[in-house]
Amino acid sequence: MYGFRIVDKLQKIDVDIQKEQLRYHKKRVMVSKEFTFDAAHHLHNYEGKCKNLHGHTYKVIFGLSGFVDERGLMMDFGDIKDIWKNEIEVFLDHRYLNETLPPMNTTAENMVVWIYEKMTEALSQDERQKQYHGVRVEFVRLFETPTSYAEARREWMEVE
Structure with missing residues (x-):
């Protein structure tokens, strides 16, 4: 059985690990984050x-x-x-989506593309591109219910 153990010695930068060791690789990686919001539409x-x-x-x-x-941090x-x-979120949470989104039928399929475009636009700002080393949106998934979602993927958004 594994028990709780207190670390004997807390690792210190420039003593136990060098700054040039913090980045383990130079590969592209993906991070993911999820959010919820409540909204009305028809x-x-x-x-x-x-x-x-x-x-x-x-x-x-x-x-x-x-x-x-x-x-060793992507974003x-x-x-x-x-x-x-x-x-x-300011356009979505506790909003009437038919009023706050651009003219569209507020289907999950339309909304996920709009959300994808907004995140892509935000990440394409010069200062963010410099700070985040080639960051790009790979996908956005929008769940309308716990079991139903629409998805936009980079490879689909970059081609007509």
Whole structure:
């Protein structure tokens, strides 16, 4: 059986590990972060329950890839959260989506592409490109219910 163990000696930079050892590799890696938001919408030109005003607790999952910096860090999860909170979620959370999104039918299929575009736009800013070493959106997955989602992938978004 494994028991709780207190570390004998806390590793120290420049003593137990050198700064040039922090980056283990130079490969592209992907990090992922998920968020939820609550919103109301209705669908146009649709026969079924969703033609009526209703709401969902949506879940969004981002997959972002890039290269690690000298610390071995590709992108801080807190920075992804800041982009989400300040540049995307403000249009979605506790909103009537038919009003706050560009003119579109507010299907998961349309919304996931809009969210993908917003994150791509946020990451393409010059200062972020310099800071995050080739970061790009690999995928966005938008769950409308716990078992139903739409997905946008980079390889699909870059071709017509």
